[in-house]
Amino acid sequence: MARRLTIWPVKGGPTDQVLLWKINKTEDIGGLTIWVDGRKPPSRYSDHSREAFTTGHWKGNMLIAYTTGMKRAPARDNGAFYSDQATMTTTFIPHSGDLLVVVTVLQDPVYFTRPYIYSRAYYRSDASTAVNTKWPPCIVNYEGVAEGVVPFFLPGSNPLRDQMMQVFHVPEYASDGGEDTMYPAFRHRLKEQYLKLYSTFPKHCTQYCTTFRNGRPVANQALPEERVPPRGEKP
Secondary structure, X not given: OOOOEEEEEEXXXXXXXXXXXXXXXXXXXXOEEEEOOOOOOOOOOOOXXXXXXXXXXXXXXXXXXXXXXOOOEEOOOOOOEEOOOOEEEEEEEEEOOXXXXXXXXXXXXXXXXXXXXXXXXXXXXXXXXXXXXXXOOOOOOOOOOOOOOOOOOOOOOOOOOXXXXXXXXXXXXXXXXXXXXXXXXXXXXXXXXXXXXXHHOOOOOOOOOEEEEOOEEEEOOOOOOOOOOOOOOOO
């Protein structure tokens, strides 16, 4: 969910009614168009844009939007994906004091075992504090592969399946996620395995870590084998 939103109606037709609501956010991709003129979603077999297709209706002072036709994409920055069969219900809830709460429910029969629900609150900006929703273009970084090459692995042959175990000692049944990993009881299952394997773990971080050397953070580097005393402490 974007940190800033710009929302405005678009009118038209013989009675100059509101046909849709446009929502733009602080990114370099298109925003959300919510059609409220009663039109039906397109066929599931038709081509869909990255914006997908969204219809909406009012329930009291709340605008409820339903999105279909989305393309496969990450649901979160941690890499969890949703498929092109996913649907999304977004409720815009205005409160007194210029507060808007947006609650989104993402459901996917392919990757999710339970709905993914998230929310965010926004305050209204006046003309003197208007926010800029334009965002600079993304900068392409080198990701370790040649230009035009896309890593691809056949089912069951991905060598990164156990990466979380090798780096952070998180077993596959935990890193794969799922509803069971959400509950406190799952910690007991992990604890039992950790106790069995603890003697084999490196005693310092080796990758994707931030350590402290002489009181200063050192990113993505491991501490040397010898102990480095904290600042102010004599060796």
